[in-house]
Amino acid sequence: MAISETSTATTPVANLAPPPPTPSENLSTVSKLVGSNYPDWSVSFTFLLRSQRKRHHLTDDPPPPDSAQFDDWDASDALVLTWLANNLSDECLPVIRHDETVKAAWLHLAALYSKGTQTSRIYTLYAELFARPSMSPIAAYQQVHALGSEILQNRPFSADLAEQHKHFQELLVVCYLLRLPESFDMIRHQILGEAESPTLDATAARITVITSLLHRPLLSSPPPQDSYAHQAQRGGTSGRSQSGARGSSRFLCSHCGRTGHSVERCWQKHPHLRPSGDTSSSTSVSSRPSASVARTSGSAHVVTQGK
Numbered sequence: 001m002a003i004s005e006t007s008t009a010t011t012p013v014a015n016l017a018p019p020p021p022t023p024s025e026n027l028s029t030v031s032k033l034v035g036s037n038y039p040d041w042s043v044s045f046t047f048l049l050r051s052q053r054k055r056h057h058l059t060d061d062p063p064p065p066d067s068a069q070f071d072d073w074d075a076s077d078a079l080v081l082t083w084l085a086n087n088l089s090d091e092c093l094p095v096i097r098h099d100e101t102v103k104a105a106w107l108h109l110a111a112l113y114s115k116g117t118q119t120s121r122i123y124t125l126y127a128e129l130f131a132r133p134s135m136s137p138i139a140a141y142q143q144v145h146a147l148g149s150e151i152l153q154n155r156p157f158s159a160d161l162a163e164q165h166k167h168f169q170e171l172l173v174v175c176y177l178l179r180l181p182e183s184f185d186m187i188r189h190q191i192l193g194e195a196e197s198p199t200l201d202a203t204a205a206r207i208t209v210i211t212s213l214l215h216r217p218l219l220s221s222p223p224p225q226d227s228y229a230h231q232a233q234r235g236g237t238s239g240r241s242q243s244g245a246r247g248s249s250r251f252l253c254s255h256c257g258r259t260g261h262s263v264e265r266c267w268q269k270h271p272h273l274r275p276s277g278d279t280s281s282s283t284s285v286s287s288r289p290s291a292s293v294a295r296t297s298g299s300a301h302v303v304t305q306g307k
């Protein structure tokens with residue numbers, strides 16, 4: 001008796017590749033773009049497009065309009081453009097309002113927000129990297145690794161010597177700014193907000209000039225002596241011989257060399273500042289004919305001059 005052989009049909013091996021993601025209009029990053037968070041936001045949005053296999057829309061040009069692939073590409077690009085718009089704040093949304101492709105909108109956002117915030121972001125990364133908080137070894141490794149990765153992402157290694165020198169100068173500027181006290185916060189924010197990071201020498205020179213200007217004596221002239229006469233006539237005890245003389249003595253005119261007024265109030269340099277009808281030879285407002293206070297036997301008496 002012959003044994004019949006049964007043939008078993010081979011079933012095809014199932015495709016192990018994951019199915020394509022289902023398109024959705026509600027994909028969003030952790031936070032919307034507000035401008036200052038562009039470095040972190042751009043990374044998050046790129047990962048979002050990678051998860052949907054749409055990252056090529058950031059860099060690829062559209063196919064010819066008369067090609068067979070154009071309609072499918074146009075529909076896909078419109079979907080990604082919707083995702084992009086949904087991940088922008090109300091302040092940033094008008095930036096891409098007239099862009100028709102994802103690539104155009106992406107380049108537009110990068111041109112507007114990346115350059116102006118890169119220096120500030122690098123400063124923040126280095127500040128966190130150089131900080132010495134108390135944490136566990138695992139937490140310390142995770143933080144340093146994350147900060148180092150982001151620094152390399154923003155400032156990758158380059159074989160260009162000029163680019164290396166630029167990045168080294170940027171590091172020196174960051175270290176310099178980190179050593180300044182909190183009173184320099186306004187100047188520090190101005191420097192970090194610039195599109196191009198300056199060199200260490202340029203930064204130090206700029207801060208030196210600003211510091212010298214801030215520490216110059218006040219250029220405003222003291223109150224006219226008429227006010228001191230008015231105070232004396234009202235019985236005030238702080239007449240011209242007291243507060244007026246002390247206040248005006250702080251000013252030294254660099255034009256005529258006399259005290260009591262600044263060069264901005266010098267009548268020799270600015271004749272138009274002399275009051276009309278005044279014929280005195282004085283050089284400033286502080287020498288106008290007025291009343292002075294003379295002390296006699298410990299009491300104040302008003303002595304009128306110029307009459």
